[in-house]
Structures are given as C-alpha cells and as structure tokens.
Amino acid sequence: MPELPEVETVVRGLQNTIIGETILDLEVPWEKALIADDPYESMVGKSITGVRRRAKYIVIELDRGALVVHLRMTGKLTPLFSEKHVTVMLHFESGNSLYFKDTRKFGRMVYTEDPHDMLAHLGPEPLGEVFTPNLFYKMLRGKNRIIKPLLLDQTFLAGLGNIYVDEALFQSGIQPLSIASAIPRIRVKSLYSAIKSILSASIQAQGTTVLNFSHGDNQSGTYQGALQVYGRGGEPCLQCEQPIVKIKVGQRGTHYCEGCQKKYS
Ligand SMILES: [Zn+2]
Incomplete structure (x- = not known):
C-alpha cells in the first residue's frame, strides 16, 4: 500500500x-x-x-x-x-x-x-508548516484513544500509514496501545520529531524508486532497509536485543519492543 x-x-x-x-x-x-x-x-x-x-x-x-x-x-x-x-x-x-x-x-x-x-475532512499534513509540536500536543491531549489507530486516522493526521506509525512509536519509546492523552509532553515531542524524520528520510530513499516504479513492479523502495521494528516480529530489537513483539491493534499488524517502548495509560 x-x-x-x-x-x-x-x-x-x-x-x-x-x-x-x-x-x-x-x-x-x-x-x-x-x-x-x-x-x-x-x-x-x-x-x-x-x-x-x-x-x-x-x-x-x-x-x-x-x-x-x-x-x-x-x-x-x-x-x-x-x-x-x-x-x-x-x-x-x-x-x-x-x-x-x-x-x-x-x-x-x-x-x-x-x-x-x-479533501476538507483530512487532518493536518505531518510535514506541513501548520503542524508544530505544540499543535500536536494539543491534538493528543484531548483524545482518550489508543495512539496507534489514532495516528492512522486520516481525519486526525493525514498521510501516515501502518509501517511509519510503528517506526515512529518505536523511535519515540511509546508503546502502541498507550492512551494518547496520557503521553507526556516530552514524549509527544519525540514522537513529533520521529514522524517528521522518518517521513523525510523515507521520501529521500524513495527518490530512486520512481524508476523501478515505472519499469517494473518493485514498490518497496530503498527505505525497507532502515526499518527498525516493522516486519521484524520475533527478531531481536536493534536497541536492547529483546524479541520484537507482533500483535494486532484494530486489525493492523503492529510491531513493538517491550523493553524500549513504555505504555502510557
Ligand atoms: Zn528494545
């Protein structure tokens, strides 16, 4: 996808x-x-x-x-x-x-x-200028929802999908079942930075994919190699070596590390 x-x-x-x-x-x-x-x-x-x-x-x-x-x-x-x-x-x-x-x-x-x-129903663009750490904190503070499906909700924040949400939550040390409003401000800030940096790095990595995209059916791009948790269920965490856990959250395969990601509730 x-x-x-x-x-x-x-x-x-x-x-x-x-x-x-x-x-x-x-x-x-x-x-x-x-x-x-x-x-x-x-x-x-x-x-x-x-x-x-x-x-x-x-x-x-x-x-x-x-x-x-x-x-x-x-x-x-x-x-x-x-x-x-x-x-x-x-x-x-x-x-x-x-x-x-x-x-x-x-x-x-x-x-x-x-x-x-x-397109008016869509939430802010994660790489847009309107989307600031303060706005993100305000958006999350009012939500008593589980963070993973909330980040996938296009009316909340536009453009994030399953892979990048798992990666951003890992990078910011937030367990995917955490309640949005319970995540402390400092963690929200890391999540904000993680979302921006992962999306930007991935856009960079996809630059070479356009050719493949037209000539063949390779849709994976080169960012695949940079994934830390997504698709690594059972493999050792790259930070702490505990096996990466794979669960379902709202029907979506979800990957995280129990050692590195804290559940806020
Ligand atoms: Zn870990």
Whole structure:
C-alpha cells in the first residue's frame, strides 16, 4: 500500500512530466476507476496546471477543476504503456500519455470542480508548516484513544500509514496501545520529531524508486532497509536485543519492543 513518501515520490515525478500538458482524449478500459459526471465534457481540452499531494491523494490541477487520484493497493501513474491492468488512459496534445495501471483495480481517479471541498475532512499534513509540536500536543491531549489507530486516522493526521506509525512509536519509546492523552509532553515531542524524520528520510530513499516504479513492479523502495521494528516480529530489537513483539491493534499488524517502548495509560 503506498504511504505518504511513496505518493510524494509519484507527485514529484509527475511534476516533472505532465505539467503543461493538455488533455486531447481519454480511454477508460475499467469504468469504475474514473468517477466524473461527464468525463469527456469535464476533462478534454483542459490543461494540467499543477500536481500536488494531500495526504495520500494525488491532486492533478486542471485549468478548471482537478483530478484527485487515490492509488490504493496497487495503483500506478506512468507514462509507459502496457497492455495489462490499465484502468484509465489520458492522451495529451503533445503525443504523450499518462496511464493509470492498477492490478487490483481499487485505485480511483475522481474529477471534481472543487478539490478543497473533497479533501476538507483530512487532518493536518505531518510535514506541513501548520503542524508544530505544540499543535500536536494539543491534538493528543484531548483524545482518550489508543495512539496507534489514532495516528492512522486520516481525519486526525493525514498521510501516515501502518509501517511509519510503528517506526515512529518505536523511535519515540511509546508503546502502541498507550492512551494518547496520557503521553507526556516530552514524549509527544519525540514522537513529533520521529514522524517528521522518518517521513523525510523515507521520501529521500524513495527518490530512486520512481524508476523501478515505472519499469517494473518493485514498490518497496530503498527505505525497507532502515526499518527498525516493522516486519521484524520475533527478531531481536536493534536497541536492547529483546524479541520484537507482533500483535494486532484494530486489525493492523503492529510491531513493538517491550523493553524500549513504555505504555502510557
Ligand atoms: Zn528494545
């Protein structure tokens, strides 16, 4: 499942390739993938003025309206044609095209006149300027919820997924079943820093993945090697050598170290 860094990587790739293109035609081999009242009427003749990320959404700005894309499990946006698994094709006046490839077909592209309205329910961006340690502390202080699912809740904080939440909680020494409001301010500060540094490092590591992304099916990226707890259940903790524990929290596989992470409740 692509998380914030993967989506950011895709967005950066698209910023270099599709801005300025004008849509000449479209094909929709998998109709469910494109949601628009009248796709042809609303998209053809429009030019792409920008590409940005909001949470895990890719927002392709048109000179009127926008295409909001969610890649879900296996979606990819690529300039490279392939016969298989293409759900939507955008053909540009320049002769270039953009293909929405999606083996599992859960990904969606939505045309909307007002992307702000569609994305208004999302919480702050963890790498955005609005998100400060003080704001984060205030957000957590009011919540008597378990920290792990709270951090996964996109209306609370946008863009974090399972892998990065486990890693951030480990780095800040907070056990995933802790109650948000019980976490002391100093720990909240470390969690804040961990979220920022993990996401930034991962975006850096994904920089080389864009190529793989287009040429093959390697979605793992190079950040994989930096993971401290995620996917390491039963293996020794890199800090204290106790075996990493794997449990389920709200249906999600959750990894942590009993020696290094304290439960606040
Ligand atoms: Zn440990």
